[in-house]
Amino acid sequence: MLRDETLRKAVNDIGTNFDALSNAQLDGLRTAADVLLHQDPCFQQFMRDTRGETVPQEQRKCASAQ
Numbered sequence: 001m002l003r004d005e006t007l008r009k010a011v012n013d014i015g016t017n018f019d020a021l022s023n024a025q026l027d028g029l030r031t032a033a034d035v036l037l038h039q040d041p042c043f044q045q046f047m048r049d050t051r052g053e054t055v056p057q058e059q060r061k062c063a064s065a066q
Helices: 005-012 023-039 041-050
Strands: none
Touching: 005 023, 023 041
């Protein structure tokens, strides 16, 4: 969930016709996608894995990485 209430409201208020988005709406969607992706524990584990970092099994927060 987006914790930034202003961003969450701005993104939720965007209609479903993606052909008519303003630049501000597109920027909001990109920001929201970036925030959501980077706070996801599975994405974080993927990034650590691709960098060759090891994390003890008991400290992994992504269920699919267990």
